[in-house]
Amino acid sequence: MGIVQVYTAQGKDEDAMRLLDTEIAKSPGRSDLLIAAGDTAMRAKNYDKAVALFEQALAAVNAGSPVKAPNAKDTAPESAAGVYMRLSDAWQKKGDNKSALEAARHAKELSPRDPVILSSLAMLLEAAGQKKEALEAYRARLRST
Secondary structure, three states, X not given: OHHHHHXXXXXXXXXXXXXXXXXXXXXXXXXXXXXXXXXXXHHOOOHHHHXXXXXXXXXXXXXXXXXOOOOOOOOHHHHHHHHHHHHHHHHXXXXXXXXXXXXXXXXXXXXXXXXXXXXXXXXXXXXXXXXHHHHHXXXXXXXXX
């Protein structure tokens, strides 16, 4: 992972992705590698690949693979919630707001008081025209602080 971070810091996302793809082929169930690859795909604006990688990471987390990605918690519900939020972001950037909203709702189910999740969910609901539910999510966000 250190080499991937160096490549990323140098703006060599293609090199980072090649290395991650090689490591994922060796250990396809490692959620930390899948998340790092998904994050790298997001930086490269390859949202199709990011969605696929984050979905694989969710499957790995649900199978018991702990998340060791930067800023991720080790407990299963928070880990899965974080991956769902990454997936939501990828879907949104891909232009599929319905899938983005669905992923954000899954994240909220796992971490119902997380202010970042509540804010993102509220914004997605508002953009989808679901004003009443968006208002409830904004209020929940305010209560979470």
